[in-house]
Amino acid sequence: MEEQSKRGLRISDLNDYIVQDIISILPIKEAVRTSVLSKKWEHLWKSISKLDLDEEAHENREQFKDFIENILLVFNTSGIRKFSLSFQVGEDVAQVNKWLSRVVNPNIEEVTLDLGKPEQQLFFHEHIFISRTLTKLKLSMHHVIEFPSSIQFRSLKILSMEHVIFPDTSSTQFFFSSSCPSLEELTLANCNWINVIEVIISCPLLQKLVIEEWEDNDEDDENNDPGGCKIVINGTNITSFSYGGNLINDYSLSHSTSSVTDVCIMVYREGDNWETGYFVLKLLTALANTVEKLKISDYAFEGVYLPKDCENYIFPLPCCFGTYLKTIKIYYFYGTEAELNAIKFLLQEASVLETLYVYIDEEHDYDSPTGEDMLEEIYDQIMQYPRASKDCELELE
Amino acid sequence: MAEKASESSNSISLNTVDGKIFKVSPTIANQMQTIQSLIKAYDSSRVISLPHVNAFHLSKIIEYLEGKSATTVSAVKEFEAQFMKDLSLKQLKGLLIAVGYLKVNELLELMPKTVAKLIENKSVEFLRKFFGIVNDFTPSEEAKIREEIAWAFDGVDED
Known part of the structure; x- marks a missing residue:
């Protein structure tokens, strides 16, 4: 009875679009190879809606380029909805420009471009920048992005930019204030703001914001000039905020961002605890009223709450510590006296805290016999501190 | 493979090609586009015949739709993985045909991934x-x- 009955349909009766959904999930080389199955299948793969091209899946660069040229000769590009290209563009800018103009069509929905370091300007087709249908755009390239004079991402919900160099203050401001009315998730990873003095990121529907900016020691980009760019974030619907980096630029959240419940801050800046502390505190104060989950690295943590390291610690503690904050996670813990002081202070203040997680730094050798004792000692010591929240649990990992 | 009988009076009766009657809630029925359009065409008291679907495949589809709606996001993922793992190659093919015919959108998203994994290489x-x-x-x-x-x-x- 598990058999399809004689009157039933056969697998060969499957609708083409279902078969094409299956083909589109196969690696592209395999999808092409389905051509040999039959006269009908010879053409099925040419109209799949998802095209995923990755240099890594090919033996060498020239072979990959030939492969794409061959595909584009026969592929029905007007049906592409999801396009992804991962290629170290380098000197082949003209060729990539040609591919993009072939592939990007007025109905495209998702575009992922990982382009390495193009040697010249790439021109993104207007169908990317003026699109009614594009919902997801991920762009990674070590190059200045040239914004066309008119940009309208009407449906864009998810935007991720990595290593992108913003061109100047006015076009960058225009981009982040007027171009993305539907944006819900924004990731800015190691972007370069050196050409921008000040920018307000203003997206009314933004829910999730992730910022990363770690100095790249291999680079001579000079993208870490001391003043940095002043970046103000303005979004009344942001619920999740994450920052990780070396404080290259100056971020602040406007007071209208009162909906954030989930915060992650990872900061490292050598030798300058006061500045680190001020930065984190400024962010926390802006987020203060609603935060329920807070992840923080211990550099940030020391900077803010350590009276010993910082004379100007008189800022009021963000009020979330007394009202909403239920979880605190501390990473890269070494067990120094300064850190323990900070934890003592936190436990005194956070009155609704349910769990405090402390993650020991991996490089720290607590596995040796004496190390284990030390871990126990630290645990005992922390447990002895007075706690504003009586039921708060401690997890040491 | 027990028939899922709904107590609700507006439940919909489906008759498979091998003569089993399934009673399903409108919520479940509406997730099968083909049945949704048949309901509109039929007098609601009548049993809807499905000449292309057998009891095993229909029971699997109902099991999936019920299992999926009942749980949280991570539990759904686990449920889906187990659901697909339990099917033999032959059953998977048969189910794909039934799902394609009944236009069960939820499974039309999931099944191509399972099938693609199976036919790769x-x-x-x-x-x-x-x-x-x-x-x-x-x-x-x-x-x-x-x-x-x-x-x-x-x-x-x-x-």
């Missing part, structure tokens, strides 16, 4: 058999196609 003969494809190329035509797409056969030992 398989020989031309395996694929022809799996999809019930009759090779209508003459040997010289097939050779010509292979030559034309030789660029997609790099690094492949063809069977």
Whole structure:
């Protein structure tokens, strides 16, 4: 009875679009190879809606380029909805420009471009920048992005930019204030703001914001000039905020961002605890009223709450510590006296805290016999501190 | 494989090709687009006949739709993985046909991924058999196609 009955349909009766959904999930080389199955299948793969091209899946660069040229000769590009290209563009800018103009069509929905370091300007087709249908755009390239004079991402919900160099203050401001009315998730990873003095990121529907900016020691980009760019974030619907980096630029959240419940801050800046502390505190104060989950690295943590390291610690503690904050996670813990002081202070203040997680730094050798004792000692010591929240649990990992 | 009988008076009766009657809630029925349009066409008290679907496949579809709606996001993922794992190749094929016919959108998103994983790196003969494809190329035509797409056969030992 598990058999399809004689009157039933056969697998060969499957609708083409279902078969094409299956083909589109196969690696592209395999999808092409389905051509040999039959006269009908010879053409099925040419109209799949998802095209995923990755240099890594090919033996060498020239072979990959030939492969794409061959595909584009026969592929029905007007049906592409999801396009992804991962290629170290380098000197082949003209060729990539040609591919993009072939592939990007007025109905495209998702575009992922990982382009390495193009040697010249790439021109993104207007169908990317003026699109009614594009919902997801991920762009990674070590190059200045040239914004066309008119940009309208009407449906864009998810935007991720990595290593992108913003061109100047006015076009960058225009981009982040007027171009993305539907944006819900924004990731800015190691972007370069050196050409921008000040920018307000203003997206009314933004829910999730992730910022990363770690100095790249291999680079001579000079993208870490001391003043940095002043970046103000303005979004009344942001619920999740994450920052990780070396404080290259100056971020602040406007007071209208009162909906954030989930915060992650990872900061490292050598030798300058006061500045680190001020930065984190400024962010926390802006987020203060609603935060329920807070992840923080211990550099940030020391900077803010350590009276010993910082004379100007008189800022009021963000009020979330007394009202909403239920979880605190501390990473890269070494067990120094300064850190323990900070934890003592936190436990005194956070009155609704349910769990405090402390993650020991991996490089720290607590596995040796004496190390284990030390871990126990630290645990005992922390447990002895007075706690504003009586039921708060401690997890040491 | 128990029939899921709903107590609700507006439940919908479905008759499979092997003569089993299933009573399903409108919520479940509406997730099968083909049935949704049949309900509109039929008098609601009548039993809807499904000449192309057998009881095993329909019970699987109902099991999936019920299992999926009942749990949290991570539990759904686990449920889906187990659901697919429990099916033999033959059952998977049959279910795909039923799902395609009934237009169960939820499963039409999930099943291509399962099937693609299964047919990846398989020989031309395996694929022809799996999809019930009759090779209508003459040997010289097939050779010509292979030559034309030789660029997609790099690094492949063809069977």
